[in-house]
Amino acid sequence: MGSFKYALRDGTRLILRHWGLAFLTVITSMAVFYLIGASVLLVLNTRHIVNVLEGELSIQAYLAPNADYDAAARAVASVNHVTRVVIITQDMALERLRQRLPDRADVLTLLGENPLPSSLEVSIDRADSVESVVNALAAIPLINDIVYAGNLAEKLSKFSRFAGQFSLAMLFVAVTASAVVLFNTIRIAVYSKEEEIGIMLMVGATPTFVAMPFVLQGIILGGVGSLGASVFLALSYNGIITRLKDLIPFLPLLDRSTVVFELGVILVGAGATVSLIASLVAVETFTRRAMKPL
Amino acid sequence: MDIRFSGVSKIFYPDITALEDVYLEIPKGEFVYLVGPTGSGKTTLLRCITREVAPTRGQITVGSFSLRKISRVDLSIFRRDIGIIFQDFCLLPHLNVFENVAFVLEVLGAPPREVKERTGEILDQVNLWRRRNLYPPQLSGGEQQRVAVARAIVNSPSVLLADEPTGNLDLHTAEEIMQLIMSINALGTTVIMATHNQYLVDAFRQRVIGIRAGRVVRDEKRGRYSLDGEL
Ligand SMILES: Nc1ncnc2c1ncn2[C@@H]1O[C@H](COP(=O)(O)OP(=O)(O)OP(=O)(O)O)[C@@H](O)[C@H]1O
Ligand SMILES: [Mg+2]
Numbered sequence: 001m002g003s004f005k006y007a008l009r010d011g012t013r014l015i016l017r018h019w020g021l022a023f024l025t026v027i028t029s030m031a032v033f034y035l036i037g038a039s040v041l042l043v044l045n046t047r048h049i050v051n052v053l054e055g056e057l058s059i060q061a062y063l064a065p066n067a068d069y070d071a072a073a074r075a076v077a078s079v080n081h082v083t084r085v086v087i088i089t090q091d092m093a094l095e096r097l098r099q100r101l102p103d104r105a106d107v108l109t110l111l112g113e114n115p116l117p118s119s120l121e122v123s124i125d126r127a128d129s130v131e132s133v134v135n136a137l138a139a140i141p142l143i144n145d146i147v148y149a150g151n152l153a154e155k156l157s158k159f160s161r162f163a164g165q166f167s168l169a170m171l172f173v174a175v176t177a178s179a180v181v182l183f184n185t186i187r188i189a190v191y192s193k194e195e196e197i198g199i200m201l202m203v204g205a206t207p208t209f210v211a212m213p214f215v216l217q218g219i220i221l222g223g224v225g226s227l228g229a230s231v232f233l234a235l236s237y238n239g240i241i242t243r244l245k246d247l248i249p250f251l252p253l254l255d256r257s258t259v260v261f262e263l264g265v266i267l268v269g270a271g272a273t274v275s276l277i278a279s280l281v282a283v284e285t286f287t288r289r290a291m292k293p294l
Numbered sequence: 295m296d297i298r299f300s301g302v303s304k305i306f307y308p309d310i311t312a313l314e315d316v317y318l319e320i321p322k323g324e325f326v327y328l329v330g331p332t333g334s335g336k337t338t339l340l341r342c343i344t345r346e347v348a349p350t351r352g353q354i355t356v357g358s359f360s361l362r363k364i365s366r367v368d369l370s371i372f373r374r375d376i377g378i379i380f381q382d383f384c385l386l387p388h389l390n391v392f393e394n395v396a397f398v399l400e401v402l403g404a405p406p407r408e409v410k411e412r413t414g415e416i417l418d419q420v421n422l423w424r425r426r427n428l429y430p431p432q433l434s435g436g437e438q439q440r441v442a443v444a445r446a447i448v449n450s451p452s453v454l455l456a457d458e459p460t461g462n463l464d465l466h467t468a469e470e471i472m473q474l475i476m477s478i479n480a481l482g483t484t485v486i487m488a489t490h491n492q493y494l495v496d497a498f499r500q501r502v503i504g505i506r507a508g509r510v511v512r513d514e515k516r517g518r519y520s521l522d523g524e525l
Contacts, residue, residue: 003403196386202344203445204374205401207366291366293348294306294341 003209011216014189022221025185029225029275030232032178033267037233039167040263045254046160052252053156057130059122061137062145069118072142076120079136081129086121090114117144128157175270178222179278186218186282194286201290211283215276222275223268230264295357295375295452295484296321297343302352304338304508312338314508316352320486322452325479327495328488329519330505336488337381339505340455343486344376345369356453374402377446377483381457383438385430385445392417392426395445402449412448419474420444435462443471447478454478456487460494472498495519 015022063072069087077085088096093116120143124133130148137146190197200210237260241253299318305311312335320326328336341347342354345361354361359372385394396413404412417423420440430438439462446454456475460468472494479485489495495502495518502517503510 005406006400195384196389199384199386200397200401201370202346202373202378202384203398203401203449204370204372204376206370209401209403288366291369293345 003212007209007212007216010213011220014193014213014217015220018185018189018192021185021188022217025181025221026225026228028181029178029222029271030228032174032181033226033229033271034232036171036174036270037229037263037267038236039163039170041233041237041254041259043160043163043167044259046156046163048254049252050157050160057124059124059130059134059137059146059148061120061122061140061143062117062147063119064142064144065117067118067142069120072140073120075140075142076122076137079133081124081126081133082122083125084121084123086123088119088121090116090118093118126157128161175274178225178271179274182218182222182275182278183282185221186214186279187286189217190214190283190286197287198290201287207284207287207291210287211280214283215279218275218279218282219272222271222278226267226271227264229271230260230267233267234260234264295359296355297453297484297486298353298355299339299342300353302342302349302354304335304342304347305350311508313342313349316505316508316510318503318510318513320484322484323479323482325476325485325500326487327500327502327517327519328486328505329490329495329502330511332490334505335508336505337457338508340378340457340486340488343453343455344373344378374449375452377449377451377454379442379446379454379456379459381461381488383430383442385438385441387430390427390429391422391433391441394430394441395448398445398448416444416448420471436464436467439463440467440471443474447474447483450478450481451483453484453486456485456489458489459487460489460491465493468494469497492519 061072061076063069069089073085073087076082091114094114097116122133122137124130134146134148137143197210201207244253297318297320299316302313302316303311304313316339328339330336338347342349342361343356345364348362356372357375359368364372386397389397392413395416396409399409399412414423417426420443422437422440422444425433425437430441433441439459443456443459446456454475459475460471463471468491475485475487476498499516499518502512502514502519504512504517
């Protein structure tokens with residue numbers, strides 16, 4: 001384990017020796033991982049909102065007078081994306097109304113014969129299939145009228161899908177950017193010790209031994225950067241979420257602590273991995289060339 | 295480790311012939327002087343043994359290692375057993391004397407206590423213990439040379455390659471270094487020493503291999519620096 005101690009010593013020395021560069025690298029990877037984390041949170045939240053809305057999403061299909069419930073229900077159930085059909089008979093509709101207006105029972109008796117139409121409550125699987133289901137329902141002759149909550153959910157779901165793709169692209173760009181920055185920092189460190197590495201290889205240091213301090217340096221920089229990003233992310237997410245909850249109280253947002261914590265763990269892991277790979281590549285290409293005979 | 299060259303030639307790009315058809319046998323534990331005019335290929339020959347230079351033609355084997363096809367890890371393991379005194383020292387300017395020597399042992403993963411002890415011992419042997427905290431640019435040429443020697447022998451290698459190890463030393467110090475190298479040799483280390491130091495070669499008689507323009511022109515069991523006034 002002597003080797004690891006030397007590597008740790010030399011790795012920290014490298015960071016101190018190039019502290020300006022180290023600082024810039026940490027700041028950069030911090031910014032990058034903050035961006036990644038923020039876009040992931042945005043995606044998770046829109047997904048969550050869409051899910052909640054979808055759960056509440058249903059279409060009311062009012063039936064023609066004297067229509068056969070079961071036939072209508074069967075027809076509706078066979079439409080694509082329909083997950084559940086509940087039959088609301090005239091009596092049930094009246095009962096619901098009665099429950100909703102408990103102290104106006106008198107009014108209801110005044111109505112005489114039940115004037116409420118029977119209807120079907122149609123649940124669907126995804127918000128963005130509202131339009132197609134509604135169109136299909138309209139074509140069923142037993143159905144007189146269709147009422148649904150407009151296409152807010154559909155728009156949201158489209159946005160969520162877009163946000164997902166966008167942040168995936170962002171993720172790719174951001175990870176590449178941080179990998180390049182880390183790679184360059186390590187490469188500068190490697191070149192600053194070019195002579196030393198050359199002699200180390202001449203006296204029998206293995207390429208792995210040579211690489212260790214640099215890889216440690218990279219992991220420390222990338223790790224500190226992503227850790228900082230996670231901390232900032234947690235702080236700002238809490239702030240934003242409290243603000244939003246005041247503003248739009250019914251908005252279903254993701255519970256703060258666990259989500260941000262898990263995201264933080266993933267970010268630090270990703271940061272360490274990216275820097276491990278970037279610094280390994282930086283040193284390995286160098287030692288490979290240095291060990292090649294003339 | 296026996297060293298064997300068979301038919302080794304090295305042509306540097308585009309057409310500088312540094313070695314030509316060299317056959318050599320150097321058994322384990324031998325002491326060999328490598329002499330020849332400047333530019334004759336002495337350093338190149340030594341660099342073939344460390345595989346800094348790959349021959350254009352021919353084969354080199356050192357002990358059980360065949361240098362033509364050797365993996366990177368094997369090369370590292372092989373080099374641990376070879377001590378090198380470079381012609382231009384190759385000390386690390388931002389490490390002090392102690393660290394310059396110690397890091398050879400660290401590279402091998404020796405525990406810190408052992409590194410400290412062994413480095414102290416060897417610095418004592420080359421009379422540099424009192425200079426241990428100085429940096430190479432603060433040392434005289436001869437002192438730097440002694441650091442280079444100390445670094446090469448600190449891990450008791452099987453083979454010591456010395457490229458002009460007495461180049462910057464006065465006669466007295468050169469003799470001291472020479473005694474040191476011979477004592478290492480007496481412990482069983484093969485020594486190949488490229489040198490222009492006529493006095494040493496003639497005073498401490500050993501096998502002499504003479505090269506000119508990349509060719510081995512003489513090989514004498516107890517030779518002298520020059521033959522008939524010619525190198
Ligand atoms: N990397 C290289 N590229 C091209 N030519 C080289 C290279 N290394 C050495 N040479 C040439 O090979 C020849 C032998 O050089 P080498 O350094 O082996 O000589 P030497 O015997 O050690 O000389 P000296 O006594 O001056 O140290 C020289 O002509 C030199 O210019
Ligand atoms: Mg030379």
